[in-house]
Each structure stands twice: as structure tokens, then as C-alpha cells.
Amino acid sequence: MKLLLTTSQGIEDLAKKEVGNLLKMADLKGKVEEKPLGVEGRIWAEIEESYYFDKKGKKREFEIASFLNENSRLLHRVILHICSTKISSLETGRALTEIYNFVFNSPIEEYAKVSESFAVRSFRKGEHEFTSIDIAKIVGSAIYDKLSKFGKPKVNLDHPSVIFRAELIDNVFFLGIDTTGDSSLHKRPWRVYDHPAHLKASIANAMIELAELDGGSVSDPMCGSGTILIELALRGYEGKIIGIEKYKKHLKGAKMNALAAGVLEKIDFIHGDATKLSQYFESVDFALSNLPYGLKIGKKRLIPDLYMAFFNELSKVLEKRGVFLTTEKRVIETAIEENGFKIKHHRLIGHGGLKVHAYVIS
Ligand SMILES: C[S@@+](CC[C@H](N)C(=O)[O-])C[C@H]1O[C@@H](n2cnc3c(N)ncnc32)[C@H](O)[C@@H]1O
Incomplete structure (x- = not known):
């Protein structure tokens, strides 16, 4: 399984070390790489699947994404990586068409069932003449069209069962399932007083x-x-x-x-x-x-x-x-x-x- 992990720019090495230590703690084998495809604030973790036996003796898969969401102190998001690529043209029409085709041709159905409602959240950074909303729309339609082969897809922008996260950082495009949800991990639940200059x-x-x-x-x-x-x-x-x-x-x-x-x-x-x-x-x-x-x-x-x-x-x-x-x-x-x-x-x-x-x- 491959995870795309996000954190602040400039602390990728420390987050990578933390993830390495957490994997060791859970007795998991994997490879962790900082700044994949040269993107700052991102980490890739390729982790071997691992199983355990529950109290009833049933074999279960260890939920590594939940484990990282619960235990990491340096990560912002834990995203199940579906696909990534370098977009060849950043001209609006061509870039959005390329993203559509790339998403449509990726194995979406292996990550989301047509019976589950979905939404796309997007993130964009760099010089583009289109917005993150344009990215969310084009990715959303590619996912919808792909899932339509299996039934009638359900979009629910407010309370989706599955959140796809599409990121375009300069010319690097990532798509995954956001296991963290709508609130980044750095927004701690204990913050009841919001200092105007608080630190992440x-x-x-x-x-x-x-x-x-x-x-x-x-x-x-x-x-x-x-x-x-x-x-x-x-x-x-x-x-x-x-x-x-x-x-x-x-x-x-x-x-x-x-x-x-x-x-x-x-x-x-x-x-x-x-x-x-x-x-x-x-x-x-x-x-x-x-x-x-x-x-x-x-x-x-x-x-x-x-x-x-x-x-x-x-x-x-x-x-x-x-x-x-x-x-x-x-x-x-x-x-x-x-x-x-x-x-x-x-x-x-x-x-x-x-x-x-x-x-x-x-
Ligand atoms: C950038 S903020 C720190 C924010 C903090 N890390 C957080 O996450 O909430 C700097 C703080 O220094 C405080 N401060 C400024 N001058 C100070 C001084 N002479 N002694 C103590 N605190 C001071 C300010 O009131 C402000 O709360």
C-alpha cells in the first residue's frame, strides 16, 4: 500500500523520521521517501500489508492509515495514494483534459464502490490560470464517469463516505483517498482558545x-x-x-x-x-x-x-x-x-x- 502524507514545508525530514519510527513501533516494513517527485511538504510511504488475529481468532488487516492518523504529531494528512503524474502542459484546456484522462484511466473502482457517496477536495499551488475548484470539478466528473460503468454514482459534497483528494503542485498531480477527513491533523481538538498568531x-x-x-x-x-x-x-x-x-x-x-x-x-x-x-x-x-x-x-x-x-x-x-x-x-x-x-x-x-x-x- 502506498500513502501520500502531507506536512509543512521544511520539516519533511522530521516527519519522515517520525513515520519510520511509527512503522517500527507497529512492526511494519516499508519505505519512506521525502519530497516525492520533488514536491515539498509531501512524503511517500510504501508499506507492506500486515495482518493480525483479533480476539475471536479472525485474521484482520492492520489499519496503517488509522494508526498514522491517531499517532502522528507531525503529519497533516494521510492519503491513500491512487495515482500521480507530471502534467505535460499547464495551459488551462490541455491541463484539465490531461487530468480528466489520467483520472479516468486510473483504477478508481478499486478504491471506492459505486454504492458509496463521494466528494473531491482539491489543493492547488503554483502558477496556473485555473483554480482548485476547476480541478475538483474535472476530477469529480472523471471519477463520476468512471464509476458510472458500475452503476449510478452518488455525489455528496457535504457528508461524503469517501473523500478523494486531488492535488496539483506546480506540474505534479496526485490523486488519493483522504483518510484524515476534512479537518487537517494539525488542527488539534484541544484548541478551544484561538490565538491570532498560533503555531501549527x-x-x-x-x-x-x-x-x-x-x-x-x-x-x-x-x-x-x-x-x-x-x-x-x-x-x-x-x-x-x-x-x-x-x-x-x-x-x-x-x-x-x-x-x-x-x-x-x-x-x-x-x-x-x-x-x-x-x-x-x-x-x-x-x-x-x-x-x-x-x-x-x-x-x-x-x-x-x-x-x-x-x-x-x-x-x-x-x-x-x-x-x-x-x-x-x-x-x-x-x-x-x-x-x-x-x-x-x-x-x-x-x-x-x-x-x-x-x-x-x-
Ligand atoms: C507568535 S506568538 C506565540 C504563539 C504561540 N506559539 C501559540 O501557538 O499560541 C508570540 C507571543 O509572545 C507574546 N509576547 C510578546 N512580548 C512578550 C514579552 N515581553 N514577554 C512575554 N510574552 C510576550 C505575545 O503576547 C504573543 O502571545
């Missing part, structure tokens, strides 16, 4: 991986709605976890989220200022934070002073490593270096249409 849970987990935590204390000194710390606590982290946030409204929201996640008692939330970090603790082993970027013009000019004061305080308390995200490359690099830290790792991560810089420092 998948990226929070990528930061946790990059930090290589060893059980020592962890703080997010500008924790917003608590995403990084809540995800850390949900992973069963045993060390001390401390969140600091300047604004009461967000701190209250972080507590509500932690309560919804069932980890409120595992996190110390402090109403405080990250530029006075040493007032709250003498030392901390790890600091992980998605820093304010100051996208609002009025606030942008405050960022250099904030970063400088924060990294200065951090230099008084940080024992091991820090992992930070920001769009402000020059400002953060100056603050890191002027306060005696070294950049150990840097990468770009796609987040909400932006490329953000991730740094590991010590």
Missing part, C-alpha cells in the same frame, strides 16, 4: 524534535496560547514545563487549551515578561518559542529591542539549547550573536504562507 501543532512538534530534549526543564517564554508546551506535555514529557506570557488574555487562553488537552497540571503558566526571565527562574535547560514577528507595522519597530532584551535575559538562565522561530532573520541573528549564543542549526519552515526561520542555538 506539527511545527511545534518539529521544534521539539530539533531541541533534542533530554528530560531537563523546558520553557516557552512567549507562549501565547501554549501550543509548544501543550504538545510537549501530551508527548508525556517528564521534565518541568514552564510557560510565560505577557498578556493575560492569551495566558488564560493557554490555560483553557491545556485544560482541554488534559495537561493543565503538567505546565506552570506564569503571567510575566520574557525580557525579565531571570526573575522567574535561575536556570532552565531548554527554551522553545515562536517569537512575535511584529507583522503589524506599528509593532515592527519594537522587535529589535524586544529580541535584544530577551536574548540578554536568556543568556543568564539557559543551560542547554534554545529553538526559536521568527521571520526576522537579521534581527534575531544579531540578538543571538551579541548575547554570546551560537547558531547550531538553521532551516526555513513554511507557516501560513510565510517562510519562517527556525534556529537551534546554544
Whole structure:
């Protein structure tokens, strides 16, 4: 079985590693490849089918897609791969005809029964003169026409039994069955408070991986709605976890989220200022934070002073490593270096249409 897995751009290697570990945990054999056909934010997993015997001694197939949906922290979607190709022309008429023919000639009937209602959800990225709705329509009609050979297909756009996912990323086309459903996995059910700049849970987990935590204390000194710390606590982290946030409204929201996640008692939330970090603790082993970027013009000019004061305080308390995200490359690099830290790792991560810089420092 082949799965197309989606995640954020720039963390494919970490997601690939996670999938490899999950396969090992479930005693499954498979091959995992990042960026299939050169597409960022995508992973292919080819997994050998595996069976087990239930309590009644009946042989059953292990549901690998459900297993990944339930256990992955870095993936966004788990899609049963049907087919993929490189579209030879991106001129609207020709591209849509090519997609129609390609879908019609693929083994749709092996993945969906004509008796099951279906819908097509689409995703498009790159330079095209047609929309994702055009793709959904053409793929939907190819599936309908193909299934018509077996009876009368049923389309249900609101509550389909089977969701086909069609993606066109530049000239690469993927078609599969979306086993995740309409809500991406990074939208965690515990998020009852919606911070205006909250981090995707998948990226929070990528930061946790990059930090290589060893059980020592962890703080997010500008924790917003608590995403990084809540995800850390949900992973069963045993060390001390401390969140600091300047604004009461967000701190209250972080507590509500932690309560919804069932980890409120595992996190110390402090109403405080990250530029006075040493007032709250003498030392901390790890600091992980998605820093304010100051996208609002009025606030942008405050960022250099904030970063400088924060990294200065951090230099008084940080024992091991820090992992930070920001769009402000020059400002953060100056603050890191002027306060005696070294950049150990840097990468770009796609987040909400932006490329953000991730740094590991010590
Ligand atoms: C980008 S947001 C963090 C979002 C968070 N990762 C989440 O997922 O909700 C940055 C946060 O830093 C907070 N902040 C700004 N200046 C601060 C300071 N001096 N001390 C503590 N928190 C601060 C902001 O109120 C905001 O909630």
C-alpha cells in the first residue's frame, strides 16, 4: 500500500523520521521517501500489508492509515495514494483534459464502490490560470464517469463516505483517498482558545524534535496560547514545563487549551515578561518559542529591542539549547550573536504562507 502524507514545508525530514519510527513501533516494513517527485511538504510511504488475529481468532488487516492518523504529531494528512503524474502542459484546456484522462484511466473502482457517496477536495499551488475548484470539478466528473460503468454514482459534497483528494503542485498531480477527513491533523481538538498568531501543532512538534530534549526543564517564554508546551506535555514529557506570557488574555487562553488537552497540571503558566526571565527562574535547560514577528507595522519597530532584551535575559538562565522561530532573520541573528549564543542549526519552515526561520542555538 502506498500513502501520500502531507506536512509543512521544511520539516519533511522530521516527519519522515517520525513515520519510520511509527512503522517500527507497529512492526511494519516499508519505505519512506521525502519530497516525492520533488514536491515539498509531501512524503511517500510504501508499506507492506500486515495482518493480525483479533480476539475471536479472525485474521484482520492492520489499519496503517488509522494508526498514522491517531499517532502522528507531525503529519497533516494521510492519503491513500491512487495515482500521480507530471502534467505535460499547464495551459488551462490541455491541463484539465490531461487530468480528466489520467483520472479516468486510473483504477478508481478499486478504491471506492459505486454504492458509496463521494466528494473531491482539491489543493492547488503554483502558477496556473485555473483554480482548485476547476480541478475538483474535472476530477469529480472523471471519477463520476468512471464509476458510472458500475452503476449510478452518488455525489455528496457535504457528508461524503469517501473523500478523494486531488492535488496539483506546480506540474505534479496526485490523486488519493483522504483518510484524515476534512479537518487537517494539525488542527488539534484541544484548541478551544484561538490565538491570532498560533503555531501549527506539527511545527511545534518539529521544534521539539530539533531541541533534542533530554528530560531537563523546558520553557516557552512567549507562549501565547501554549501550543509548544501543550504538545510537549501530551508527548508525556517528564521534565518541568514552564510557560510565560505577557498578556493575560492569551495566558488564560493557554490555560483553557491545556485544560482541554488534559495537561493543565503538567505546565506552570506564569503571567510575566520574557525580557525579565531571570526573575522567574535561575536556570532552565531548554527554551522553545515562536517569537512575535511584529507583522503589524506599528509593532515592527519594537522587535529589535524586544529580541535584544530577551536574548540578554536568556543568556543568564539557559543551560542547554534554545529553538526559536521568527521571520526576522537579521534581527534575531544579531540578538543571538551579541548575547554570546551560537547558531547550531538553521532551516526555513513554511507557516501560513510565510517562510519562517527556525534556529537551534546554544
Ligand atoms: C507568535 S506568538 C506565540 C504563539 C504561540 N506559539 C501559540 O501557538 O499560541 C508570540 C507571543 O509572545 C507574546 N509576547 C510578546 N512580548 C512578550 C514579552 N515581553 N514577554 C512575554 N510574552 C510576550 C505575545 O503576547 C504573543 O502571545
